[in-house]
Amino acid sequence: MDSIEIDPQAKNELQDSFSSTLEKLAKAREAIDDPALKPPPATARNLAEGYRYLSGYTFAAYERAFAEDVDFPYFRRAIQTINKSTWDNSDNLYLSAAIDGEASYRIRCKAADFRHWQGKKQQDKSAPWYVIFTAITHYTGDSGELAELTPATTNNGGSLDGSQLQIDVDGSFEILVAPEKPQGHQGNFICTKTAHKGQEQTCNYIICRELFANWETEQSLDIHIVRLDKVGEPQPPLSVDQVKANLARVGDLVNAQMRFWNDFFATILDGYGDSPVKTPVAFPAPNQPNQPAPPTAQVGAAQATNIYSGGMYVLEDEEALIIEQTIPVKPNYTGINLNNIWGESFDYANYQSSLNNLQAAIDSDGKVRYVIAHQDPGVQNWLDTTGHYTGMLSQRWAYTDEPNELPTLKVTKVNFSDINQHLPKDTSRVTTSERKEIIRIRQEHVQRRFRQY
Structure with a gap:
C-alpha cells in the first residue's frame, strides 16, 4: 500500500484559493444590479434571469478552467x-x-x-x-x-x-x-x-x-x-498548483465575462441609447434593427461566413412587429431568434422564439415575413416573446462566399388586431393543434441536441 503523507500546506493553500474564488464570484454578482456596471433594468424577471446568467457563466468557467x-x-x-x-x-x-x-x-x-x-x-x-x-x-x-x-x-x-x-x-x-x-x-x-x-x-x-x-x-x-x-x-495527475491556478481562473473568467458583455451591450451596441461611443454595429432606435452586414472586429468571434442584423424590440401587450426580409442571393442557412438583454436566447424548446430557413414559410412573392408578438397570431412565422416586453432580435444569413448583394429588411410596428392587414392573403397559417405539434418537435430536438449521455 502506498504511504499517505498528510500535507497541511496544500490544505491551507487550496482552502485559501477556493475562498478567493468565492470572493471573485461575489464581485461578479455585482454586474447583475450595480448601475455602475450597466446591467439591464432591475425588473423581477431581469433579476431572476440575471442570477441564472451568472450561474451559467460560473458553470462554464469551472469546465473551462479544469477541462x-x-x-x-x-x-x-x-x-x-x-x-x-x-x-x-x-x-x-x-x-x-x-x-x-x-x-x-x-x-x-x-x-x-x-x-x-x-x-x-x-x-x-x-x-x-x-x-x-x-x-x-x-x-x-x-x-x-x-x-x-x-x-x-x-x-x-x-x-x-x-x-x-x-x-x-x-x-x-x-x-x-x-x-x-x-x-x-x-x-x-x-x-x-x-x-x-x-x-x-x-x-x-x-x-x-x-x-x-x-x-x-x-x-x-x-x-x-x-x-x-x-x-x-x-x-x-492534477497538482495543487494547477488546482490553485484553475480556481483563480474561474473567478477571473466569470468577472471578466459578466462585466465585458454588460459594457458591450451598453457601449458598443448602445442598447440603452445613451452611449458616448457610436460604432458601426450600434443599434438604431427600438424596433428598427440594423440592415444586414458582415461581422466586424467589434463583434468578436462571430461566425466568419455570417451576415448579421441585430436590434432591440419594445412591444406593449397589443402591439406586434412585422419583419419583411428580401433575400436576393440564397444563403446556405438563415435564422432569426429572440434574446433577453443579458444575451441569453429565449427558451426555444418550449416556445417558438426562433425560426430558420426550413421552419419559416416563404411568401408567394419570394419574401419572408415574421411576426413578433406576445400572443399567437395564428401565422406560421410567429416569434414568441415569452412575455418579454423588451428583448433583442438577432438575424443571420450564412454564405460560403460573401454574396454580391445582401439581404434587406423592412420593419413595421402594428397593432396586434391589424396584423393581417400587413400580411399577404396567402400567408401560411397554423392551428392550435399544429402549434402544439411544432412545440413537441422542438422539445424533443433540444433534448437530443444537448443530451448528457
Missing part, C-alpha cells in the same frame, strides 16, 4: 441550455476545444447523410444543415475590457464549412489543424496562424458550429480531436 488542456483536448459544449450567452443562435450546437497553436492536431468526424452540404437533397437521419470549423485566438470577453475589440486584433483564423470539406462516402472525414500545411498534404486543413493588420496571431481554440434546420431529423456529428504528439500518452 481545457491543450495536450489532451476534447470538444465541450461552449454554450448549452444552462449557460446561454452572447446572443447565442437557437439553431446552434457550439463546440470548443482548447489547442496549442504551435502544435498539430487531428479532428476526426463522422456525419450522417451529408449530401445537402454539397447542394443535393438530404434524407432522413441526416447531418446538421450547416457545419463550420473555425480556429480562433481567444474567447471574446475574457479580458473584461472592450479594448480587446480594437481593429488591430481579430478572433478568427482558418475555417472550413461543410461545402468545403473532403468527405468519404460513409460520412467520415478528418481535418489537420496545424500552424502550417505540411508539404504534399492534400486533405482538409485549418491553419492556426492568422495575420491581421500586419500582425501574426496564434489561435488557441477550435470552434465547431453545428446548425440544425430540420429539428425532427438532423443528427449531430460524431467528433473527436487529438494532439498528434500525445497520442496514447496518459494525462498527468
Whole structure:
C-alpha cells in the first residue's frame, strides 16, 4: 500500500484559493444590479434571469478552467441550455476545444447523410444543415475590457464549412489543424496562424458550429480531436498548483465575462441609447434593427461566413412587429431568434422564439415575413416573446462566399388586431393543434441536441 503523507500546506493553500474564488464570484454578482456596471433594468424577471446568467457563466468557467488542456483536448459544449450567452443562435450546437497553436492536431468526424452540404437533397437521419470549423485566438470577453475589440486584433483564423470539406462516402472525414500545411498534404486543413493588420496571431481554440434546420431529423456529428504528439500518452495527475491556478481562473473568467458583455451591450451596441461611443454595429432606435452586414472586429468571434442584423424590440401587450426580409442571393442557412438583454436566447424548446430557413414559410412573392408578438397570431412565422416586453432580435444569413448583394429588411410596428392587414392573403397559417405539434418537435430536438449521455 502506498504511504499517505498528510500535507497541511496544500490544505491551507487550496482552502485559501477556493475562498478567493468565492470572493471573485461575489464581485461578479455585482454586474447583475450595480448601475455602475450597466446591467439591464432591475425588473423581477431581469433579476431572476440575471442570477441564472451568472450561474451559467460560473458553470462554464469551472469546465473551462479544469477541462481545457491543450495536450489532451476534447470538444465541450461552449454554450448549452444552462449557460446561454452572447446572443447565442437557437439553431446552434457550439463546440470548443482548447489547442496549442504551435502544435498539430487531428479532428476526426463522422456525419450522417451529408449530401445537402454539397447542394443535393438530404434524407432522413441526416447531418446538421450547416457545419463550420473555425480556429480562433481567444474567447471574446475574457479580458473584461472592450479594448480587446480594437481593429488591430481579430478572433478568427482558418475555417472550413461543410461545402468545403473532403468527405468519404460513409460520412467520415478528418481535418489537420496545424500552424502550417505540411508539404504534399492534400486533405482538409485549418491553419492556426492568422495575420491581421500586419500582425501574426496564434489561435488557441477550435470552434465547431453545428446548425440544425430540420429539428425532427438532423443528427449531430460524431467528433473527436487529438494532439498528434500525445497520442496514447496518459494525462498527468492534477497538482495543487494547477488546482490553485484553475480556481483563480474561474473567478477571473466569470468577472471578466459578466462585466465585458454588460459594457458591450451598453457601449458598443448602445442598447440603452445613451452611449458616448457610436460604432458601426450600434443599434438604431427600438424596433428598427440594423440592415444586414458582415461581422466586424467589434463583434468578436462571430461566425466568419455570417451576415448579421441585430436590434432591440419594445412591444406593449397589443402591439406586434412585422419583419419583411428580401433575400436576393440564397444563403446556405438563415435564422432569426429572440434574446433577453443579458444575451441569453429565449427558451426555444418550449416556445417558438426562433425560426430558420426550413421552419419559416416563404411568401408567394419570394419574401419572408415574421411576426413578433406576445400572443399567437395564428401565422406560421410567429416569434414568441415569452412575455418579454423588451428583448433583442438577432438575424443571420450564412454564405460560403460573401454574396454580391445582401439581404434587406423592412420593419413595421402594428397593432396586434391589424396584423393581417400587413400580411399577404396567402400567408401560411397554423392551428392550435399544429402549434402544439411544432412545440413537441422542438422539445424533443433540444433534448437530443444537448443530451448528457
